Amino acid sequence: MRTVARLVVLLLAAVALPAALGAPTALGTLSALNAPRTDGASPSPRPVRYDPARPTAVVVVGDQGAVVSDTLAPFEILASTGAFNVFTVAPEGHPVPLTGGLDLVPELTFAGLENLLDGPADVVVVPAMPDVGRPTTKPVTEWLTTQVNGGALLLSVCNGAAVVASAGLLDGHEATAHWLRIDAWAKTYPAVDWVSGTRFVDDGQVISTAGVLSGIDGTLHVVRRLVGAKAAADAARAIGWSYDGSGSPARTEQKRLVPSDAVVAFNTAFRWDRPRIGVRLDDGVGEIELASVFDTYGQSLAVSTIAVGHGPVRSRHGLTFVPRSETGAGLDRLVVPGTTGPDVVPGAEVVHLHRQPGFPYDAVLRDLARTTDVATARWTARVLEHPVDGLTLDGPAWPWAETIRPLALAALGVLVTLGVRALWRRRRSVGAEAAPTTGIRSAR
Known part of the structure; x- marks a missing residue:
């Protein structure tokens, strides 16, 4: 039992220092991805140009932002076709942080879009948002419900599927999401038929895509479906994206860690x-x-x-x-x-x-x-979810300094623990030797 206890103490000592020094760095790194700006700057967006003869596609972002590729890639593809009115919309008009520190000023608020259109948008793109499932997304999920009930075609990108699922709009539908989170979403939203190993899923009124750049495939599918195969192929060619033009989602091996x-x-x-x-x-x-x-x-x-x-x-x-x-x-x-x-x-x-x-x-x-x-x-x-076959990547093989640091800290924690234990045992031994010997006093 003593041996087991000692091993547990040494294991805790090995973990303590790396955790104490690494956890704050990790939390700071992750929280910085969607950190809002603090200076209160809020410039006006460009005046929107609306052609009632064209269908309207909107990319929605929440008050706490969205993933930058999920937002901007579908926007550019749809805008480059010239076949849509394309706007970014949000609950409010203040700048919202896209991942990495890029602040976007939404072109329209939900109220502004309602004033512009007679009904719902024709296409609504939903990127991944950092506050999915939290009360702060309620304005977005309520608005999405209104749009879908009005007949809008929904395209979720990456973990934007969880935003849609949290509104109950994927219940009974097939859908996909990022390979890192799809198992978690299956537990959180069991009424959705989650599909792995595909770039996108077309389930009628709802199209969902897998991780990040799979959103390009999903957006091109929307273009093909609403505008035509040539428009989709031209849009893919313009950004240098490999596109087979079949209209069928590419099957991929389900990734695991x-x-x-x-x-x-x-x-x-x-x-x-x-x-x-x-x-x-x-x-x-x-x-x-x-x-x-x-x-x-x-x-x-x-x-x-x-x-x-x-x-x-x-x-x-x-x-x-x-x-x-x-x-x-x-x-x-x-x-x-x-x-x-x-x-x-x-x-x-x-x-x-x-x-x-x-x-x-x-x-x-x-x-x-x-x-x-x-x-x-x-x-x-x-x-x-970007294939790198054929892409030459040259550089150091591995971040050795970052790997050695926790190992060195773990070794230091173990050595300090062993040193403290040895010092304690030594003091205890010296104390025992210095204690006075108790004898029997002779009677007078």
Whole structure:
């Protein structure tokens, strides 16, 4: 029993220091992904242009934000076809944080959209939101219910399916979601027929997609269904996305966590020297180009990003973004998304990632592998559900410094515990030797 107790004490000692030092870092890293801005800036969006002859597609974001790729990739694809009125909508009009620190000013509030249209939107895109299942999403879920009851076609992207499921709108429907969370959603929302191993599921009025970039496949399917096969193929070609044009969802092997995925735990908890990258915002930048930078670095949990620029910026298709820093002072690098933007910025190393043609995420994954490590880039591609077959990733193989830190802390905890135990036993032994010997006094 004593041996078991000693082993338990040593195990706790090995865990205590890594947990005490790693947990705050991990919590800070995760909470920063959707941290709201604190300066109260709230510029007006562009005036919307509405053509009543076109169907209307909207991308909804909650008050606490959404995943950046889930939001911006469907928006750009739908907007680039020229066949839709496309707007971003939210319960309120203030800037909302997209993952990685990109603040979007919604073009319309729910009330504003109601004033614009005679009825529901034709297509509603639902990205993953950080507060799914919480009371703060109630304005979104109630609005979604109204839209679906009015006949809107619903497209959920990634874990946006859980937002839809929390409203009860997927009950009795087949649906899919991100491979990391789909089992959890199956337990939380058992009335949904969850399907794994597919890029998207079309169940009539509701289309759902798997993780992150599977949203591109789902959006192209919406375009094919409502506009035509040629429009979908043209949209895919414009962003460099591989698209077979069949209209059928690609089957994929259901992903599971593998030992190499431990890299994310090391990055999240023990990358104490996390690089800080400024992302330059300039008018005319593509929405998918922006998303590729913020989401690739953000999903890696190995790099922190901040939007840099002067005043509100309008993207290629008219979205309004608000930078959080003007100068980017104190940053390690300045990344410029898109094909334009400055070549020189005083006091910063400027990196252009999209000057060469290709799918925008490829260039960012290559940069992530080069500047961090290949294991982190591969983990990020798995989270993004972006196939990397044929994509060359060069860089260090593994984040060895971040791996050694918890091991060293565990060893230190064990050594300190053994040292304290040895010191205690020694003092106890010395005390026993110094104690006076009790004898029998002779009677007088």
